Structure formats: C-alpha cells, structure tokens
Amino acid sequence: MTESRLRRLLQAFRSARDGDDTGELHDDVREVDSWRVRMEGGGLLDRLLTTRGPDRVAVVGEVVHLLPPIDRMARLRASWWRVRVGDQLVLDRRLRSADDGVVMHQPGEAGLYPVHAELLGDQDQRLDGEAGAPPLLQVIDDAPTFAVDVEVVLTRPSAVPVLRALREDGCDLFYFDLADADRTIELRRSLAEAGAPPAAILVHAKDTAEVRTLGVDFRAVFLTATLRRLRGSGVPVVAVVSASPAAMAAAERTGIDGFEELNPARRACAEYLRRRARPPRAMAERLDRMTRSSALEGNAAVVELDNRRARQRLFAAIEAARGSVHLQYYMVRDGPFSDQLAARLIRAARRGVAVRLLVDALYSVDGVAGATNAVARGLTAEPGIDVVAAAPIASREDLDPRILKQRDHRKLVVLDGELAFVGGRNAADEYFTGFDEVAITDWTPHERIPWFDAHVELRGPLVAEIERAFLVRWHDAGGAPVPGGLEAIAVPPAAGGTRARLVLHEGIDDAAAMLAYEALIDGAQEHIWIVNDFPIVPSLQLALRRALHRGVRVQVLTGCAVPRRRDGSFFDGPLHREAFEYMTKKRLEPLMRAGAEVWEHVVPPHPLIVCRGGIVRPYVHAKIVTVDGRWLDLGSANLDATASYWEREANVILEDHTITRRVEAQLRQICERGRRVDPRSEQWRREGVLRELASQLWPESLYS
Incomplete structure (x- = not known):
C-alpha cells in the first residue's frame, strides 16, 4: 500500500511539475485536483474536521479550540456562520475562504455547554439542518x-x-x-x-x-x-x-x-x-505535569547553530576525554566527517578511553538484512571501541510497522560523565559542514549542500540524566555491561546558573516530546519561535493557533527539503523529497491564515556560491522552540507525528533569559536575510496544486 501510494504521488508530481495539462494526468491526480478546486472555497480540508466535532474539557479562563458541527454540503452554499456555546454567541460573521471550522473560545464560567453552529445564506436563511446531538464543552473550575x-x-x-x-x-x-x-x-x-x-x-x-x-x-x-x-x-x-x-x-x-x-x-x-x-501558576509546573520531567539547577549551556563550530567543539571534546566517550546517533554515514570522527575515536581508545557508539540499525544501515555500516564495523575492529546497532532487522520476515516506525532518533554524546551534547545532528557531512565550506554551483547535488542544524552543549547536574539515558538504551540494545552500571553514574557539580530538564520520549509508550512543545506553546504570553522543517502534527498546529488567538506572536523558521535557488527552482534532488517539501508547507497554511509569520532560511552570501541568482535556500533540520525570551527547547524531536508518537527522542529545555534571548537574536538575523513566505505570491499560488497532491497522496506510514 505504501509503495503504491508513493508511486502514485511521484507520478502525479512528474506530471504536475512538468506542466502537463493535456489531460494525461493520472485519474487519481485529476480527481484530487478537481476536489481541491471545488473545496478551496469551503476550507474544509483538515482531515480532523468531522461533521460532528468532538466534546472538549477545559478550565475556566483557558483558550480552547472547538470544532462545531457543520453540514458540509450546506457549507458550499453558505455565506455566513454563527457559533454558540450554550447561550453565548461566540462567532457571528461572514464566511471566509480560509475558514476551516476551528473556533477559538475562552470560557468564563464553569458548566456544561452544547456547541451549536448555523450556516446562513445571503438572505439570512438557515441552510443546514440539525446535525444531531451537538458536541459539548465542559468547563471545570x-x-x-x-x-x-x-x-x-x-x-x-x-x-x-x-x-x-x-x-x-x-x-x-x-x-x-x-x-x-x-x-x-x-x-x-x-x-x-x-x-x-x-x-x-x-x-x-x-x-x-x-x-x-x-x-x-x-x-x-x-x-x-x-x-x-x-x-x-x-x-x-x-x-x-x-x-x-x-x-x-x-x-x-x-x-x-x-x-x-x-x-x-x-x-x-x-x-x-x-x-x-x-x-499550574508557572510554565515550570505546566512542564512538570505534561512531561513528568523535573528541572535541575546549576547547569552551564551553550547552544550552537553553526555547523563548523559544532564540529570543532565536538572534536575538541573528544580529544580532551580522559575516561569515556558515549555517542548515540540515528544515522552514521560514510564521508569526510565520519572519517574525522572515527579517527578521533580511535585515538581516544588508544589512549585508554572507553568508547561506546550506539546507532539505529535501520537508518545507519547496520544489521539490516545482512547489510553493514562501514564506519560502525570499522570502529568495532578497534580494541576499546564497542558499537551496537539498536533494533536490527534480520530479514524481510522481521518487517512490521512497529519495527519500521519505532526507531531510536536520539542524538547525544556524553564525555567523562561531565560534558554532554544533545541536538539534531547526525554523524554525516551535511550536519557538520559549514555553509562557507562548500562551493555551490547550479549542478551541485542536494546531498552536498549543508543543512541548518543545532545542538546544546551542557555541563552540570543534568549531564548525569543524559548519561543515564544513554546507558539505559545501551543495555536495552544489547550493549556489553558498563562497569558499575547505572549506580556508578556520578552527578557532576554545579557549573552555571541555568535551570534545565531532559525530556525523553520513548516512542509509542508516551508522547512526552510533543507534550513538552505543547506546554511551552500554551504557556506563552508574548512570542514563540519555531525552527523546524517537518509537517507539524495537528495537535501542535492547534496549540499554535490558540496562542495566536491569545495575541502571541508566532514566527516559524523553515527551509526547503530539496534546496532551492533564488527563483524557487530546485537543486538536483530526489522527487520524493520535493513531495515532502510540499507536504510540509501545506501544514503551514492554516498557521499563516491565523497570523503566523513563516520564513525560509537563506544561506549567507559568500564567493563560492555561484549558482543562478547567487541565493541558496537550504534544508532546516534543527528542532528548536523558544518562548518569551526565557524558555528554549532543543533536541532531536521534530514537530511531526513520527517524533510525537513513534520514535525515541531526547530534548533539553533550558530556562535561561540570556541564552534564549541570544538564540532568538540569531534567529531574527537569519530571518532578516531570509525569505518571508507570502501566500499571496505568484509562486505560492502556482504550487498550490502540488501542496494538495502531496498532502493527499503522501503515504502516512512514512514520515508524517
């Protein structure tokens, strides 16, 4: 089923992208496009919207989103709509093309309230019938x-x-x-x-x-x-x-x-x-309740957004290690970076440092139907280095959705139990190569263009929790026992004034990473920065819309799944990544309609960028959420369904004005030279069909 949907999607893209308007589009594609045109005025494209919306429970004073019952056929003919919560009229205005049925409401009194919607014609006549029992909003004090x-x-x-x-x-x-x-x-x-x-x-x-x-x-x-x-x-x-x-x-x-x-x-x-x-009276309590994590005092943190400096800091830390180097990566790929990393790990092992490397078997292609990873196997041959591939797949008979989807997406490094790195960078060239370290021509393939990414470097008591997280996964994946085990983990002394917490998502057993993002968004009072380039899961979309309804400014920094030039044309890259680009952008549409500002990253100019137009719009792989210049959440968890429900993730949340404001200042600088996504632009309108195709045909068993 997944392969069939992917084939249909790629076929659709080839036809639509090449401007084939001769009627030769696949029947499924024509049907989807026709449906999109018919429904564009209705705005009812969100698959969460049903004829009868779900019941809600809320607390007095907290903004809640409602999905009132809507007669979809009447919606096509209606020009006005009204929504009542109990006897209170909460919406009474003309329908807009962007309306998708979501209504925000801030209840002021406890009670149980039916939610009614009316669709009206030009003569104020009601067009819809009764939709059965209305959904209920229960407000609790x-x-x-x-x-x-x-x-x-x-x-x-x-x-x-x-x-x-x-x-x-x-x-x-x-x-x-x-x-x-x-x-x-x-x-x-x-x-x-x-x-x-x-x-x-x-x-x-x-x-x-x-x-x-x-x-x-x-x-x-x-x-x-x-x-x-x-x-x-x-x-x-x-x-x-x-x-x-x-x-x-x-x-x-x-x-x-x-x-x-x-x-x-x-x-x-x-x-x-x-x-x-x-x-909860404060953000910290909200995070405590929603993530079951605790903040620790006394940490020092450095957030690194520059790939070159990230590589230099990591290599310097490995070269300074005295007792142990523990690394966990989702993906290790052969290339110049992994060669340099391997050389430093071998040098560390030869001076007596215990080196342990944990990789995801599927995405590092190590232990999958007989395939092996050259870097991982090469390191295994070195005395003093242990390598474990988590969740190997012996053969096709071992394939099932849970094995394919519940992977270990964490990226962390712990050195001597004193210093830790947590972030989004895998062990491959695009994550640790600076934008000013490569020449970019019109024929440069996408895989040689660096990605924008981030990590946080930590010292202090939280490092012990990160070390514990690594060792638990190491043991679960079959790694050799570590002397002293978990009991031997020592808590480092205070190293600074930053409060920090580690949020671990175990994949299909909880939704801690998503709930941490949601807690931050729902607790925001002034502004939110989102840095990510994955399709935002509906729960987080709705949380961001609640924030916008409260008057919170929302800014999103994203990128292009296949890098683009100034004119929007793609560099050479696989078609499925183009499709992913359009699906991701599709999820941003309701946020922009609600008032969010969306920016695409643009690489700073330098003499070796000689492609047409001299501009590169790269992929953004970083996962960052900041709130009110005080809270910063950074790690491996994207804002998509895969990270929210399936894969294991590790994020760090910092409570530190100085660090957060510094990162927000960097993000503002990036956006100043970046490209504001304008839904009114000719390019955005032209690509609307492609976004719709990707949204409808993308196989949800893949990243979503």
Whole structure:
C-alpha cells in the first residue's frame, strides 16, 4: 500500500511539475485536483474536521479550540456562520475562504455547554439542518475531577448513584472512551438512559486519531496525552476510574491515582477536596505535569547553530576525554566527517578511553538484512571501541510497522560523565559542514549542500540524566555491561546558573516530546519561535493557533527539503523529497491564515556560491522552540507525528533569559536575510496544486 501510494504521488508530481495539462494526468491526480478546486472555497480540508466535532474539557479562563458541527454540503452554499456555546454567541460573521471550522473560545464560567453552529445564506436563511446531538464543552473550575471510563457505567448499573454522589460531594467528572471507533452519539444515549450524570465524553478512537496507528495499540498513549494536557492547562484531574489496563497505565504515566472500582474513588474524594488541586501558576509546573520531567539547577549551556563550530567543539571534546566517550546517533554515514570522527575515536581508545557508539540499525544501515555500516564495523575492529546497532532487522520476515516506525532518533554524546551534547545532528557531512565550506554551483547535488542544524552543549547536574539515558538504551540494545552500571553514574557539580530538564520520549509508550512543545506553546504570553522543517502534527498546529488567538506572536523558521535557488527552482534532488517539501508547507497554511509569520532560511552570501541568482535556500533540520525570551527547547524531536508518537527522542529545555534571548537574536538575523513566505505570491499560488497532491497522496506510514 505504501509503495503504491508513493508511486502514485511521484507520478502525479512528474506530471504536475512538468506542466502537463493535456489531460494525461493520472485519474487519481485529476480527481484530487478537481476536489481541491471545488473545496478551496469551503476550507474544509483538515482531515480532523468531522461533521460532528468532538466534546472538549477545559478550565475556566483557558483558550480552547472547538470544532462545531457543520453540514458540509450546506457549507458550499453558505455565506455566513454563527457559533454558540450554550447561550453565548461566540462567532457571528461572514464566511471566509480560509475558514476551516476551528473556533477559538475562552470560557468564563464553569458548566456544561452544547456547541451549536448555523450556516446562513445571503438572505439570512438557515441552510443546514440539525446535525444531531451537538458536541459539548465542559468547563471545570477547581473541583477535583475524575476521568471515568464509560465502560464502568455501561457494565455496572450500580456505578450511577456513586457518580452522582461524587458530584454532590463537591468533585467533578468527565467520561472517556477507548473504543476503536467514535461512538459518542450512542454512548450519550446509553448514559442518559442509565441516569448517569451528564458530562463530556472524550473519545480516543483510532479512526479519529491524528496519526495512523498501523495496528499498534496506542490507547494508553492517547489517554496519557489527554490527561497530561488537561492537567497542564489547569484542569484538576486527580484520578482515573477504569478496569482497562491501558487506562491504568495512562494514570500511572500521568502521576495520578487509578481506581478499578468507584467506591474507593468516592472515599478518596474527601481527601482530594481537602488538598484541592492547584492549577499550574508557572510554565515550570505546566512542564512538570505534561512531561513528568523535573528541572535541575546549576547547569552551564551553550547552544550552537553553526555547523563548523559544532564540529570543532565536538572534536575538541573528544580529544580532551580522559575516561569515556558515549555517542548515540540515528544515522552514521560514510564521508569526510565520519572519517574525522572515527579517527578521533580511535585515538581516544588508544589512549585508554572507553568508547561506546550506539546507532539505529535501520537508518545507519547496520544489521539490516545482512547489510553493514562501514564506519560502525570499522570502529568495532578497534580494541576499546564497542558499537551496537539498536533494533536490527534480520530479514524481510522481521518487517512490521512497529519495527519500521519505532526507531531510536536520539542524538547525544556524553564525555567523562561531565560534558554532554544533545541536538539534531547526525554523524554525516551535511550536519557538520559549514555553509562557507562548500562551493555551490547550479549542478551541485542536494546531498552536498549543508543543512541548518543545532545542538546544546551542557555541563552540570543534568549531564548525569543524559548519561543515564544513554546507558539505559545501551543495555536495552544489547550493549556489553558498563562497569558499575547505572549506580556508578556520578552527578557532576554545579557549573552555571541555568535551570534545565531532559525530556525523553520513548516512542509509542508516551508522547512526552510533543507534550513538552505543547506546554511551552500554551504557556506563552508574548512570542514563540519555531525552527523546524517537518509537517507539524495537528495537535501542535492547534496549540499554535490558540496562542495566536491569545495575541502571541508566532514566527516559524523553515527551509526547503530539496534546496532551492533564488527563483524557487530546485537543486538536483530526489522527487520524493520535493513531495515532502510540499507536504510540509501545506501544514503551514492554516498557521499563516491565523497570523503566523513563516520564513525560509537563506544561506549567507559568500564567493563560492555561484549558482543562478547567487541565493541558496537550504534544508532546516534543527528542532528548536523558544518562548518569551526565557524558555528554549532543543533536541532531536521534530514537530511531526513520527517524533510525537513513534520514535525515541531526547530534548533539553533550558530556562535561561540570556541564552534564549541570544538564540532568538540569531534567529531574527537569519530571518532578516531570509525569505518571508507570502501566500499571496505568484509562486505560492502556482504550487498550490502540488501542496494538495502531496498532502493527499503522501503515504502516512512514512514520515508524517
């Protein structure tokens, strides 16, 4: 299926890119393009938008996004729309071509509110019929709140009076459902017939998820993300009531109580009321609740955006190592950089330093159906150097979606347990070569043009957590025991005044990296910088739109998956990367409509750039989020679905005004010489069909 979709996509691109308007486009392509033209005025292209939007739970005063029920056929004829939350009119205006059905609302009072939408014609006549039971917005104040599995109510009639008593005692509740399909309408009817207290029903159905599950059970991850989001926003969720192992796992991962029976839950209500949960008052508390990580004082940090300096700092650190060098890379590729890296690792081993290298087997092509990585195998032959390829794939028979998707994307280096590097750079030329170190002609292939990337270099107590993360993965991947094991890890003394935390995402077991980004975005008050060039997952798109609704300035620095010249033409590169470029840009459209500023990186001019127009717009591989000149999140996690749900990631969040403002100043300088993406430009409009094709035909089992 994936290969078929990819073939269709590439065929479509060849036809559309070459200007083939003679009717020879593939039938699927013509159908998608025709659909796009018909629906462009409607703006209902977001696949999360359904005829009936989902229920929501929010806290008083926090901006929440709503998806009101919309009759899609009536939408094509409507010119005006109104949205009510309960009796409050929250939107009443003319429809715009950019409207995609998302409505922002800041509730001011606790309660349970139906969300109604009306579509009107030019004569103010209503065009849509009733869309069935409307979605509900449940707004909660400071009442300790229980998340109750609907199955508890459906299978145990005795649960209903206990739930009523919970509310009478002063607590609150909402329901959740872990079924494969969205069955909100049927559940609401069944709950009403049973006499259960009315409340929102939060569904976690795979058919409405923002990521294709590919047969993997994500229920615990989806519910964990929901619970952490709610707690991070200030909803005082204190416990889960369910007999489901997935729900109990979610409660444990969220750090709240789990009850299989309601009576013990009710007995706990009085204690919850006594120590009534306090909503998060600061960003740090929001991060604590949403990531289950803790910030440590006393660190020193350096953020490096320059590839040449990054290489020099890494090599200098390896040459200064005395006891151990631990490296973890997603990708190690043969080339000048890896040769220089290998030479320094061999020199370190020969002076008695213990060198351990952990690579991802699939993306380093080491231990995949008999294939080996020349760099990894060459280092293995050197005494004192151990190399492990994580999650090898012995043969085609071992292939399944989980093995292919749950890879280890972390990139980190720890030296002597005292110094650590965490970031986005793999062990290959494009990550560690400066833009001023290469000549770029019109025929230079894309793989020889450097990428924009970043890492953070750390000293201080957080290094011990990074060392622990490496050793845990080393042992899990089959690495030889390290003398002393985890117990031998020493916490380095304070080295500076930076508060920092390590956020580890374990892939299909949690969504910590995405939730960290979401916590920062939802906590922003003034401005946000996003640096990434991957398709932003819908949850983070909506978080950014909530921020824009609050008046927060959002600036995005992105790049081109295949580098472009001044006139927008691509350097020589594979067609699938062009398709990826268009899909990524497609995800930015709703953000720009909501007011986000998007910039493309442009390489600083130098004498060896002699391509047509003298301008290179490179790929941006860095993963950075900064907030309000105070918070900086940097690491291996992109803002896409793959990083959010599938792969293992490692990010560091710094709380430091000086460092963050310095990085933001660098980003402003890059944007000053960069290219502002203008949706009104002729090039952007011309490429609209290609963005739509990529969005519709891209195989979601690949990066998404």
